[in-house]
Amino acid sequence: MIANITGYQDSKRMAAMSSKDVKKLRDSLEMHVDGKHIPRPIMSFEDCSLPDKMLSNLKDNGYIHPRGVQMQAVSAGLYGRDMIISAETGAGKTAGFLIPILVHAYGLSQSPAGALHGPFALILVPTRELAMQIEQVAKSIVKGMPNMRTALLVGGQAMANQAHRLKQNIQVAVATPGRMVDIFKQHPEIEFSNVFCLVLDEVDVMFSLGFGPQVKRILEVLPTPPNGRQTIVSSATLSKQIQRLTVKYMESALSIRIGESSDNQVTSKVADVFSPSSNIKQTIMWVENESKKKQLFSLLKDPAYFRPPVLIFVESRVGADLLAMAISTKCPGIKAVSMHGEKPQEERSATLKLVENGEAPVVVATGLLARGLALQVATVINFDMAPTIQEYVHRVGRASPEAATKAAAGIRKGPKLGGMAWAITFINNDHRSILGDFATMLHGLGSGRVTPLPPQLQHLVVERTGKPALAVPPSK
Structure with a gap:
């Protein structure tokens, strides 16, 4: 868990929600949240004190109202909480974790010149196609915001160009596990000590594709910032292997799941x-x-x-x-x-x-x-x-x-x-x-x-x- 970089607090409307109101909302969404000190879900992106340009970009890209999983993931993410997000494909998990980590990265990018060097967020995904898709979504959310640059780190493209991009003080990197390990090996001069936010997206697929050793290697060698790191795991399913991973590398993580809960x-x-x-x-x-x-x-x-x-x-x-x-x-x-x-x-x-x-x-x-x-x-x-x-x-x-x-x-x-x-x-x-x-x-x-x-x-x-x-x- 990281410090609350943005100083995020509940809006007056959110603070006025009673425990009964929160439960009613979660039940209506078939949302199941486990953990300690669970933040209230948001009702609107206006509740989040987002930068004006980011809020405008969200509207321009069709994010008018937060979808089910986003209501809880965005607020928990803005508080800097570790999260395990489990929801069906297409449920809005990507924006659920992107919005808070982009807010954190933006806040860090506004520090005095030379105080901190990016990347501030690293998103690991299983395939090139998914990496390209997520980077495009991230770019659309931070379009026109100062000092917000991304890097795409995937196979099939020249590593030299990607390494050069990383050295330009980018804020968010989206990578596949294999290419990330290669960069660690071949470019030890690149600094990753300020990765305050780490996302493992579709982590179960990474394991299915045989990237488990690379993911574990990245978790082992990635330096931990002095104030800690926010880690977010996103997946459609959660196997025992993934659960063991989260226990080892996450702190007081919230579990957010959308879907029916069977008592049979x-x-x-x-x-x-x-x-x-x-x-x-x-x-x-x-x-x-x-x-x-x-x-x-x-x-x-x-x-x-x-x-x-x-x-x-x-x-x-x-x-x-x-x-x-x-x-x-x-x-x-x-x-x-x-x-x-x-x-x-x-x-x-x-x-x-x-x-x-x-x-x-x-x-x-x-x-x-x-x-x-x-x-x-x-x-x-x-x-x-x-x-x-x-x-x-x-x-x-x-x-x-x-x-x-x-x-x-x-x-x-x-x-x-x-x-x-x-x-x-x-x-x-x-x-x-x-x-x-x-x-x-x-x-x-x-x-x-x-x-x-x-x-x-x-x-x-x-x-x-x-x-x-x-x-x-x-x-x-």
Whole structure:
């Protein structure tokens, strides 16, 4: 925990909120906050005493009112608290941690000339795409503010240029773990002793991608400022490995979680860590491998079920290319494109534009790469089931209710999703190692969020819970 750099205090309106008012607000948002001396949530960005230019920039970029997780994360962040933020993809976590650390960085940048040298904040993310996205958001929030510069530290670009940028007294650095470790090794002359704010964004994905050793190395070698450091961990899920990390490197951290809290003893162990977004309808289909393409083509050809943009997950890069070509061939009028790590950055950016402007309504991607895509989709299809329930949650979280509402306009047939996004998953016995936990989790979510389960999963639910599973056949 760091000193309250900005001297932040609750506004009069916030200070007037009673404990009952705060609880009512959090309950309405399905917000669960644990920790000591929890700050009150904000109701408006005007409550935060933000710099005038930053407040104007937020409005210009569509941040009119704080979203659920931002209400608590911004106030806690401005107080300098360590935080663990767990919410679905697209819930606004990025702005939730960016706003307070940018305020801190701005305050430090206004110190007398030469008193402090940046960077003052370091944001670690798993992929280049996500790093680029976050840096752009940060730039938009501090546009026109004096002495506020950023640096992007990622692979695929010249390290010499990035090192030179770091030496220009920048305030905020956004980096991937591998490139950050390389900079530590090859440029020991660069000073990082004033990193008062450290963010680990999508930390579970960093571990899934094998960056765990690099993350731990960075935490070990990054100097701690005399007054301490604010550490923020952001993730869609929290594994035991991540929890151990937070215990070791965070102090009196607040845990902020958005989402339902299940009291069902049978499902709570799975649901506490793996519950997907409550705004996404999930459909599970038992499909043998040899029938998956036929089933996929049938869904894409049916106007009642085809709700673009559609993001299809596969397990291999070659599979992404081949399936995209097959869709374009077998589904007339539907252009599909592929996205994976072997494609150069320029091609990935061009592909995203095709999807965003509607020229290519279907994108086929490998699961881990897709976590870094700044793309709203109405439908997610797990052509190849995720290897873990945790990764399944990440994939499902890519579906956007806002995009789904636009896609559903004019559709008269098919499932009534009520403004929810849609996630369709093909499973079979290839996934037997996780089917039990998967079936139990889905059953615990209820009929409002999951369409009836296939018979193969129903019997697993009965075995584990002693209760009948949702078994009413879905209607077309």
